[in-house]
Amino acid sequence: MTATLDSSAVAAFLADNPHFFEEHAGLLGQVRLSSPLTGKAVSLQERQMEVMRDKYKALELRMSELIHLAQYNAAIANKFHAWTQGLLAARDGGDMAAAVTDGLRTHFGVPQATLRLWQLESGHEAQWYAQGVSEDARLFANSLLAPYCGSNHDFEAVRWLDDASAVASTVIIALRSNGGERAGQAFGLLIMGSPDPERFTAHMATDFLIHIGETASAALAALRAR
Structure with missing residues (x-):
């Protein structure tokens, strides 16, 4: 009788065997996942691309926030500098x-x-x-x-x-x-x-x-x- 593997065991096996999909490349096209964006089944490669796009968008948003914060701080520093110059004069x-x-x-x-x-x-x-x-x-x-x-x-x-x-x-x-x-x-x-x-x-x-x-x-x- 074949023992049923739970998801944790499968995940641990794949983590310990990074070359698994190189040896079984055909599985990449056969594995179908549900896309949270479209609700349709997509391949593992397509799902990975969706995940990467989400991460890229999150990084873009964070970068935009940091740029805005840097511009705000620079504006404050310039105002403080001008105010201080007035005090010195x-x-x-x-x-x-x-x-x-x-x-x-x-x-x-x-x-x-x-x-x-x-x-x-x-x-x-x-x-x-x-x-x-x-x-x-x-x-x-x-x-x-x-x-x-x-x-x-x-x-x-x-x-x-x-x-x-x-x-x-x-x-x-x-x-x-x-x-x-x-x-x-x-x-x-x-x-x-x-x-x-x-x-x-x-x-x-x-x-x-x-x-x-x-x-x-x-x-x-x-x-x-x-």
Whole structure:
């Protein structure tokens, strides 16, 4: 009596004997498989070609996704480079603060952007970027360990924007010192706002926003009291 082989045993045999179909080439044309594309029976060679075409299409799609991602990252890098150039060209405190916010609007298409600073050297008290900051706002800044992204919950900081009533989503970033006696303390807030509720969401990645905050902090640190 002949023992019945299960599919696993057949698969193992073919894997261990790669020359089987070379020795029995006629079987390649006789074996018929059901095609998931047409539902018709096709030869082993035809089915193998279908599998290879599917793999090729999947690779093409993945390559297209990688190219799109690379183009997106390059565009972001170019915008960041242009923004940074504007910061380097700023000559004084007012120019620097304006370069930060104007650059965000110009290069990144942010509808509204502003900032507020404190613990500044004398002479900055009358500037727009040093006005209207409450103690609560300073406490909020110190508690903000990562950029806030999401809906506008009538934050005091959002009210500093030119048209706060139109802001549906916002980004709030604490500006922090990197050295000295008050290292790590917030000395300002950077705020961005949009009328689009989906522009800034709680689910968006914040890595790039962290870089913006760190760069703005380094640029504006020169305004701080020594």
